[in-house]
Amino acid sequence: GQQVMQIPQYQHVQEGEDFTTYCNSSTTLSNIQWYKQRPGGHPVFLIQLVKSGEVKKQKRLTFQFGEAKKNSSLHITATQTTDVGTYFCAGDQYGNKLVFGAGTILRVKS
Amino acid sequence: KAGVTQTPRYLIKTRGQQVTLSCSPISGHRSVSWYQQTPGQGLQFLFEYFSETQRNKGNFPGRFSGRQFSNSRSEMNVSTLELGDSALYLCASSPDRGLGGFFGPGTRLTVL
Numbered sequence: 001g002q003q004v005m006q007i008p009q010y011q012h013v014q015e016g017e018d019f020t021t022y023c024n025s026s027t028t029l030s031n032i033q034w035y036k037q038r039p040g041g042h043p044v045f046l047i048q049l050v051k052s053g054e055v056k057k058q059k060r061l062t063f064q065f066g067e068a069k070k071n072s073s074l075h076i077t078a079t080q081t082t083d084v085g086t087y088f089c090a091g092d093q094y095g096n097k098l099v100f101g102a103g104t105i106l107r108v109k110s
Numbered sequence: 111k112a113g114v115t116q117t118p119r120y121l122i123k124t125r126g127q128q129v130t131l132s133c134s135p136i137s138g139h140r141s142v143s144w145y146q147q148t149p150g151q152g153l154q155f156l157f158e159y160f161s162e163t164q165r166n167k168g169n170f171p172g173r174f175s176g177r178q179f180s181n182s183r184s185e186m187n188v189s190t191l192e193l194g195d196s197a198l199y200l201c202a203s204s205p206d207r208g209l210g211g212f213f214g215p216g217t218r219l220t221v222l
Contacts, residue, residue: 033210042200042213043153088153090210096166098143098209100153 002027004091006101014109019076021104023089030094032065032072037103038085046074079108112137114203114214122220128189131217135182135203142184143209144176147198147216156199159184160207188219196221 003026013019023032031050035043047056049065049072056063062075076083086103093099115134123129135142143166144156155168159178176186182203188195198218204211 035210035213042198042216043202045210045212048210090153092209095207095209097168098145098155100145100155102152 002093002099004099004101006089006104008104010105012107013079015081016078019079019106020073021087022073023101024071025091027093028069029091031092033090034063034074035088036085043088081108081110084108114212116201116214116217118217120218123191124222125191125193127191131186131199133184133201133214136212139203139205140182141204141207142178143202144186145200147200158209191221193221
């Protein structure tokens with residue numbers, strides 16, 4: 001079945017450093033979504049990417065969707081302590097199923 | 111607008127029992143999807159409802175079922191509970207047909 005691999009599983013950075021998490025799907029996606037979940041909380045929607053090669057920015061966050069619509073990345077510039085949490089990607093296979101990556105846990109040292 | 115609400119927030123049941131969880135989407139949202147989150151399996155899609163109809167279903171046994179009412183509120187039922195059903199059950203709402211979206215706080219189900 002469809003799989004979404006997400007790496008790294010865990011990243012510990014110094015405040016001010018950059019952070020990137022990557023997702024790769026085994027099948028072409030209609031869209032990919034990104035979520036952030038704080039410990040004890042629920043996933044919070046960040047963004048949805050639909051177009052091949054799409055790049056979207058939200059302040060220090062940059063999201064990319066690959067040309068083949070099978071991979072995506074989230075890049076955070078100059079991390080802050082408020083960025084801590086688990087970042088999930090979720091691949092939508094043309095409305096049939098939403099498959100989540102395992103998530104990347106981000107810890108930020110101040 | 112109020113966010114997605116889920117009740118109850120916490121639930122403890124024993125094996126063999128059944129449970130019903132409720133989700134009220136954001137006002138005006140018509141699609142509700144359900145997810146199970148466990149440390150071992152991560153976030154897994156259960157099913158999606160739109161206009162009172164189940165549109166999609168994940169790879170879960172028939173013990174997991176749901177429904178959606180005319181006001182878009184949705185319920186999820188799990189029958190014959192097993193220990194492995196212990197999880198955080200999340201629902202998400204979106205304005206139109208679509209998976210994911212705005213998540214509620216979840217219901218933490220513990221099966222003893």
